[in-house]
Amino acid sequence: MKWILTYWAKIGGLGAIAIVIACLFMDFTEIQLLLWLHFALLLLHQFEEYAYPGGFKRFYNENIWNKSFLTQNPLSNAGIILVNIGLAWTVYLYSAITHEAQLALAMGLLGVSLLNGLLHSFLWISLKMYNPGAVTGLFLFIPFSIYALMRIGTLAPTEDIRAGITVFAMGVILVPTFVFAAYHLKNT
Secondary structure, eight states: OHHHHHHHHHHHHHHHHHHHHHHHHSOOOHHHHHHHHHHHHHHHHHHHHHTSSOOHHHHHHHHTTTSSGGGOSOOOHHHHHIIIIIIIIHHHHHHHHHGGGGHHHHHHHHHHHHHHHHHHHHHHHHHTSOOTTHHHIIIIIHHHHHHHHHHHHHHSOHHHHHHHHHHHHHHHHHHHHHHHHHHHHHTO
């Protein structure tokens, strides 16, 4: 587990670079390109949170933990792995691979990324201090998610848009649920 904790975000950062380079040479449709770039942005965001400059776990536990119903549990190492690799890598990669077949998933995940960027930005402003993930949240997640949602939204049928809202809600619920589960499973 220590090896994974030490290197997962760095490996993700290298993966983001590889994805961006691959996107330059692959003959992707617009949706495929957007979803692979979305996955790359997730990896860059996690790199900022946990590798360089890193420190999101400490920031969360000192400034966010126990401030609302959704943040009642501290962020543990198991929670970091479960949320970021087990949940995020899995569904963002699946979204990129399945692209047009899963527009609802793509839109829901873009909504989660948009909210993530907004929350990091809000914390930066309200606490008047940098938080790991704020730069990629503000300058990458927010503009990219808005653009991609607008582009995909014009191509998606209404039922996919409605389902995307459900996926978004599930994502908002699953992240604190995974943090809760990881913390309590570790401490039982």
